[in-house]
Amino acid sequence: MTGNILKEIILTVPMLPDMELAVSKTVDALSEFIRFKPDQVDEIKHAIIEAFVNASEHSRSTDQKIYLTFRVYRNKLSIQVTDKGIGFDPESVEEPRIEQKLFKNTRKRGWGLTLIKNFMDSVSIHSGPQGTTITMAKYAASNHQKEAVNE
Template identity: 30%
Template sequence: MQKPVINGNRISIPSTQEYLPDVDIFIEGILRGYGINESIIADIAISVSELVNNAIDHGNKKNEEKRVTVTIEKNSEAVSLIVTDEGGGFNPNELADPLAEENLLKEVGRGIFIVRSLMDNVDIAPSENGTKVTFTRALK
């Protein structure tokens, strides 16, 4: 199992939560380098943590031979991120509504909902070779 690998604006980790802090330090470091305000940095960091957790648990099913990769880019108007896994994909339309009364006290099932709430565009592209989630956050 290779440990976290950083290559430019990309970090790749084995599928274990042990490396979540490495991803967070990497992403927040890049965002601070971009000069982005702390509130937006926190929103993006929360979203990345949700998607990396999902990729580890539901995508790669904690198979440490499979990796989760996060890529970050910025233009003058927005920050864009891509989180990919190497799992079998999942159908985002099958996610339960976490705001429904019967789900309100469930301990899990809010991750994607939170990402959709905090980010401006979220595209989930499942495939047999893994799921690719692309999301952006406007800078203003």
């Protein structure tokens, strides 16, 4: 049980170069409430960076903004990253493999979702014509349950 929300931070951020760096620093301010280990904080920051970059690169949103909600629970940090873009089908995203990219005339990119799922303990994606929301969470406890839900 994660319990009540202890803190909530809502940000609306423009899709500007390197804005993901500023956003990721929010985690530093929140991590003191949950006592994450330094490596966990770093992984959360990198997951946010990937989610932000994905939205910037792929959403084609007309408002060029990303909406983030950070929720601090007793032993969990939940982060929602939302864009109001064109959406995508998460089921159609193939798991990338470097063997399929090296020495092939193919794009080397496409790692964002994979990294997010590896850095965070749970990930869910809701996407449609009105936009995309990625909800991800990291638990402070070492014996957490890892969930990966794609909806």
